Amino acid sequence: MAGEPQDDCLFCKIVDGSIPATIVRETGTTIAFRDINPQAPTHVLVIPKAHHRDAAALAAAAPELAADVLRETQAVADEEKLESYRIVFNTGSGAGQTVWHAHAHVLGGRGLDWPPG
Ligand code: AMP
Ligand code: ZN
Numbered sequence: 001m002a003g004e005p006q007d008d009c010l011f012c013k014i015v016d017g018s019i020p021a022t023i024v025r026e027t028g029t030t031i032a033f034r035d036i037n038p039q040a041p042t043h044v045l046v047i048p049k050a051h052h053r054d055a056a057a058l059a060a061a062a063p064e065l066a067a068d069v070l071r072e073t074q075a076v077a078d079e080e081k082l083e084s085y086r087i088v089f090n091t092g093s094g095a096g097q098t099v100w101h102a103h104a105h106v107l108g109g110r111g112l113d114w115p116p117g
Pocket of ligand 1: 096
């Protein structure tokens with residue numbers, strides 16, 4: 001069910017502490033942690049603690065929680081002293097989504113090309 005922890009979800013396991021992560025920020029509703037395979041000097045993932053399969057499902061089911069995630073991307077950028085950065089929500093396997101728990105990638109610390117690959 002939307003919002004409930006999923007036994008087979010990697011990021012739910014990071015939320016419950018059974019899989020370790022390098023956590024950089026935590027609020028009542030969100031966690032931000034470093035990506036295990038960074039694509040930029042700063043590459044942090046911001047997730048809602050509640051399980052939603054992707055950004056669109058999150059926004060539809062829990063818009064205030066989606067706003068919490070967005071607010072935290074800015075907080076991460078501030079802490080990492082990023083003047084420019086990119087927020088990415090890969091949505092669907094064709095766009096590179098591999099973990100089915102909504103997450104914002106916060107990428108920065110280097111030049112970022114546009115359009116992305
Ligand atoms: P996506 O491909 O958009 O679904 O993003 C999933 C991201 O999770 C990838 O960038 C992975 O490198 C990252 N990732 C996978 N496992 C872990 C982990 N245990 N800790 C931190 N990041 C992870
Ligand atoms: Zn999950």
